Amino acid sequence: MACIGSQGELTESARKMLLALENPASPEDVAAHTGLPLFRVRAGLREMAESGLAEQNNGVYSPTQRGRSLLLAQDPEAAS
Numbered sequence: 001m002a003c004i005g006s007q008g009e010l011t012e013s014a015r016k017m018l019l020a021l022e023n024p025a026s027p028e029d030v031a032a033h034t035g036l037p038l039f040r041v042r043a044g045l046r047e048m049a050e051s052g053l054a055e056q057n058n059g060v061y062s063p064t065q066r067g068r069s070l071l072l073a074q075d076p077e078a079a080s
Helices: 012-020 027-034 038-050 065-074
Strands: 054-057 060-063
Touching (some): 012 027, 012 065, 038 054, 060 065
């Protein structure tokens, strides 16, 4: 599962997951919030952590500044 599209934009799944990380969350919480399958969320969060879009601490993920910046560039309403 790619989290960044060919034009450097967040994929729809990555956008949903970053929005779900408004507060630090476990993969299970993100899956429940987004409706995405848990296996896809786990893979996506792992990829976003490797790409510098999210960080993991004790099984809980939160967006990095880079992740927030990409999300706001694509979805200015995410700031509210």
